[in-house]
Amino acid sequence: xxxxSQTPKYLVTQMGNxxxxxxxxxxxxxxxxxxxxxSKKFLKIMFSYNNKELIIxxxxxxxxSPKSPDKAHLNLxxxxxELGDSAVYFCASSHHSTRVGAYEQYFGxxxxxxxx
Amino acid sequence: xxxxxxxxxxxSVQEGRISILNCDYTNSMFDYFLWYKxxxxxxxxxxxxxxxxxxKNEDGRFTxxxxxxxxxxxxxxxxxQPGDSAVYFCAAAEGNExxxxxTGTRLTIIP
Numbered sequence: 427x428x429x430x431s432q433t434p435k436y437l438v439t440q441m442g443n444x445x446x447x448x449x450x451x452x453x454x455x456x457x458x459x460x461x462x463x464x465s466k467k468f469l470k471i472m473f474s475y476n477n478k479e480l481i482i483x484x485x486x487x488x489x490x491s492p493k494s495p496d497k498a499h500l501n502l503x504x505x506x507x508e509l510g511d512s513a514v515y516f517c518a519s520s521h522h523s524t525r526v527g528a529y530e531q532y533f534g535x536x537x538x539x540x541x542x
Numbered sequence: 543x544x545x546x547x548x549x550x551x552x553x554s555v556q557e558g559r560i561s562i563l564n565c566d567y568t569n570s571m572f573d574y575f576l577w578y579k580x581x582x583x584x585x586x587x588x589x590x591x592x593x594x595x596x597x598k599n600e601d602g603r604f605t606x607x608x609x610x611x612x613x614x615x616x617x618x619x620x621x622x623q624p625g626d627s628a629v630y631f632c633a634a635a636e637g638n639e640x641x642x643x644x645t646g647t648r649l650t651i652i653p
Binding site: 470 | 544574576578583584585586587588591593631633635637640641643645646
């Protein structure tokens with residue numbers, strides 16, 4: 427039974443298109459995250475939501491819009507895709523109740539986005 | 543500005559020997575450190591952590607050492623097993639739930 431799942435696993439699309447990546451966690455966590463791992467393997471946080479409220483919003487183009495319909499889901503919508511958006515996107519979740527719990531994050535398997 | 547650095551992109555170790563993975567950081571405000579392990583086509587999984595008030599934390603075959611004055615931490619795996627072959631990421635935090643990750647070290651355990 428997958429704890430943090432993402433769909434799709436692979437996404438190939440053309441520049442200018444709009445796409446969404448979905449994430450669901452069944453761990454009962456109250457905080458969810460989106461990370462981007464680029465070609466240089468840097469894993470960087472993009473957004474964090476706690477109880478559907480945005481708490482971390484790094485310097486990310488506003489073409490990226492996260493949406494959290496409930497505590498178990500955090501979707502990522504990307505408008506007007508660019509070549510530089512090609513990366514692996516990871517969703518993660520954690521408990522916010524303690525600081526240490528917030529750091530021990532559970533990651534999904536990743537979505538490899540390729541923009542051509 | 544890369545605040546967490548893992549200068550060795552890869553490391554090969556004989557099975558049964560000790561694996562030592564290193565991580566350096568530049569931000570003196572970091573006060574909590576973690577190691578994550580990643581297999582291909584999977585997301586990172588939490589391995590072990592250490593608070594800055596400690597200099598060592600041990601969990602089975604895994605031990606993390608923290609040297610605050612040198613801004614350096616290391617992960618020791620003893621004895622190394624084939625299943626330990628993976629990419630290991632060092633991460634650090636300064637209290638706002640944001641983790642800053644290194645670029646990872648690929649560990650290969652040679653049978």
